[in-house]
Amino acid sequence: MKRIVLAFTLLIAAAAPAAPQDQVATEFNGAGWVNSPALSLERLRGKIVLMYFYEET
Amino acid sequence: MFVAVNSGTAKSEVEGYAKETKFEWPILVDQSREFERAYMKTEISLKNIQKAVLVGPDGHARAAIPAPNVLKKAIDELLPMAKMTFDGVAVPTKLKAAADDIELGMFETGIPQVFVAQKAGKELGEAAKAMVDKLKELADGLTAKAKEHEAAGAKYAAWLDYGRIATWFKGTEFEKPAAAAQAELKKDKGVQDEIAAQQMLAQAKALLSSGKKADKPTASGVLASLQKKYPATEAAKEASRLADSAK
Numbered sequence: 001m002k003r004i005v006l007a008f009t010l011l012i013a014a015a016a017p018a019a020p021q022d023q024v025a026t027e028f029n030g031a032g033w034v035n036s037p038a039l040s041l042e043r044l045r046g047k048i049v050l051m052y053f054y055e056e057t
Numbered sequence: 058m059f060v061a062v063n064s065g066t067a068k069s070e071v072e073g074y075a076k077e078t079k080f081e082w083p084i085l086v087d088q089s090r091e092f093e094r095a096y097m098k099t100e101i102s103l104k105n106i107q108k109a110v111l112v113g114p115d116g117h118a119r120a121a122i123p124a125p126n127v128l129k130k131a132i133d134e135l136l137p138m139a140k141m142t143f144d145g146v147a148v149p150t151k152l153k154a155a156a157d158d159i160e161l162g163m164f165e166t167g168i169p170q171v172f173v174a175q176k177a178g179k180e181l182g183e184a185a186k187a188m189v190d191k192l193k194e195l196a197d198g199l200t201a202k203a204k205e206h207e208a209a210g211a212k213y214a215a216w217l218d219y220g221r222i223a224t225w226f227k228g229t230e231f232e233k234p235a236a237a238a239q240a241e242l243k244k245d246k247g248v249q250d251e252i253a254a255q256q257m258l259a260q261a262k263a264l265l266s267s268g269k270k271a272d273k274p275t276a277s278g279v280l281a282s283l284q285k286k287y288p289a290t291e292a293a294k295e296a297s298r299l300a301d302s303a304k
Contacts, residue, residue, distance in 0.1 A: 023118050028060075028089060030092050032068045036061075039083055039161065039162060041112060044162050045116050048058065048111065048113060049058045051096075052059070052109050053061075053064060053097065053101055054061060055064045
């Protein structure tokens with residue numbers, strides 16, 4: 001049965017992520033969007049964006 | 058702005074998950090994991106499931122630890138730099154959807170609606186005018202940036218800037234001058250080459266992110282062809298990097 005590896009809980013502290021510190025953000029790039037038209041980090045400049053990575057197995 | 062990035066799953070399955078769980082965040086479908094790899098050294102796994110990245114108002118990414126207190130502190134540090142387009146403006150209910158589109162960067166749908174609303178009745182028209190003043194600041198900023206690029210000889214970047222103005226401000230007084238400036242820049246051979254090369258690059262990226270194995274050699278072929286045909290372009294530099302990482 002499919003199990004959601006990550007429910008969107010922010011309750012569990014984790015080891016430090018491996019994302020590089022303070023790099024220019026790579027623009028969104030993928031096979032499409034769900035729940036939204038295509039977004040663009042360039043167009044969101046000036047805002048704060050939280051990207052939460054998750055996987056289903 | 059909250060964005061979820063789903064790694065390694067087909068769009069149809071991500072749609073099913075969102076529907077089943079009534080999850081409403083915008084979800085980027087990163088089936089090939091290419092986007093994940095741009096930010097993470099290791100793939101998400103059962104032992105490694107909490108991954109978040111904060112992008113600040115300056116467009117820079119910062120690793121984020123998704124524990125509420127740590128995340129709150131990181132966001133609090135960034136908040137003074139954040140700016141909403143309609144800060145200090147009272148947005149009327151009738152223009153809320155358009156304002157939301159604009160704040161989310163969906164300018165093509167939001168901006169024309171606000172300009173049109175200026176002609177509406179007194180109350181809505183006045184509110185729309187206050188919003189238009191803010192949008193004019195945006196257009197002026199973009200125009201100044203385009204001129205800076207032109208002056209610095211960055212013609213393709215200027216072509217892009219004018220294109221944004223013409224598209225985002227369609228139907229307004231900003232559209233025609235921007236479209237004319239863009240058409241003028243397109244006469245330049247370097248701009249034409251960069252446009253063609255960027256189109257090939259976009260095609261290769263789409264193939265690489267499709268998640269289909271069969272698309273990878275096709276993408277490599279497109280990248281090689283791009284570099285051969287348009288070696289002096291910015292797209293060729295990125296194609297070289299992409300080709301190396303796709304090996």
